[in-house]
């Protein structure tokens with residue numbers, strides 16, 4: 001056991017000790033009065049659980065989003081245009097679930113950040129894998145492009161059409177198929193909402209291995225397709241480890257049933273890995289088998305400051321033991337001078353309120369105007385350097401240059417805001433940000449994927465041989481290129 005150190009600030013330390021030793025909810029007076037202001041229009045801490053549903057609603061009077069094809073240099077590929085006969089064929093496959101209503105389509109054509117917009121005229125809502133297979137077989141034959149769509153909460157323009165691709169929504173594929181109450185293996189359809197799955201498994205003593213700010217809207221299939229990282233990555237690892245199996249429908253309608261629930265399966269190539277993070281370009285994920293860890297019996301959240309704000313969550317099985325370890329850590333942090341103030345919570349409502357401060361930064365930024373987003377993996381010791389560098393470089397061109405992310409994962413979310421989209425600001429940011437990242441041996445996408453906006457930056461993080469192999473895999477699995485075209489891979493590798 002580490003020797004207890006004599007603190008330089010005994011009063012503060014006493015507060016920490018009291019907080020941790022009681023193992024109870026603690027809200028320090030100084031902080032209690034500050035947090036509500038930080039929360040702004042979302043209300044004070046502890047009054048109600050945070051609402052994490054994402055919609056593309058923005059401040060009143062926001063202008064219509066520019067069409068992607070007008071804002072960016074992109075050309076429509078020679079796919080067929082959906083005809084009346086195609087709509088009739090879809091109606092036969094999924095009666096009553098072929099949507100052409102302009103209001104529904106308007107919402108599904110725009111990303112929630114309101115930065116890219118397609119002009120699809122049809123959205124399909126299958127309920128089963130067989131229906132997805134039937135639809136894709138038809139589209140493949142007819143050379144119709146398809147945009148698979150989950151909760152449409154992506155950050156890189158991957159979930160909305162660029163032109164008139166048919167939107168294939170997983171919204172009605174929302175059934176839990178099985179849950180094993182001893183192993184914690186969950187098998188479900190791709191359109192299950194992450195937060196609903198969390199509630200489902202938590203009621204059975206488990207937790208989902210991933211958690212995101214967008215949990216109230218995002219679909220598990222979309223999470224897997226984009227290899228979403230999120231807030232529990234440090235604790236439970238990547239979806240490449242927690243996903244046990246997938247069912248995927250390939251571009252020609254073939255159903256690839258690799259929905260294994262086994263922990264170990266070493267029979268040749270692990271094909272499911274190809275689809276995790278493929279962003280709907282290699283196949284449409286229709287069902288997921290995922291390993292859920294046991295629900296921790298003790299959770300502490302600490303929120304510290306100065307000059308950076310850090311949110312730390314501990315999860316374990318014995319409250320007293322965890323409190324003691326956290327107390328030791330905080331004691332050392334205070335004594336070292338790295339931390340000057342903070343709060344610790346164990347009570348559910350307060351935990352949620354503290355997490356809301358972190359989870360809703362994205363949403364808060366979208367109220368600041370147009371947001372240029374970069375999601376970078378960098379060595380932790382240089383994580384913030386780009387933020388200060390850019391503030392100096394951009395000067396008054398940007399409204400705000402904000403850096404936050406997942407410190408434990410070495411993941412910086414660099415957000416630059418301006419009143420409206422500006423080509424010259426974009427040119428000041430790119431390729432500078434990518435070159436800076438590559439120069440520090442980082443990755444241009446840590447957890448958001450490449451989608452439409454980052455596809456041309458792929459070469460900053462992957463060698464030419466890897467790009468060629470990716471193109472070859474795409475050609476093998478989707479020879480006509482109908483699945484989520486204009487995304488993930490650059491037009492010419």
Ligand SMILES: O=C(O)CC[C@@H](O)C(=O)O
Nearest residue numbers: 213359362373405413415
């Ligand atoms: O909006 C962003 O830049 C990051 C969104 C998300 O990955 C988060 O960590 O909150």
Ligand SMILES: [Zn+2]
Nearest residue numbers: 230405413447
């Ligand atoms: Zn993130």
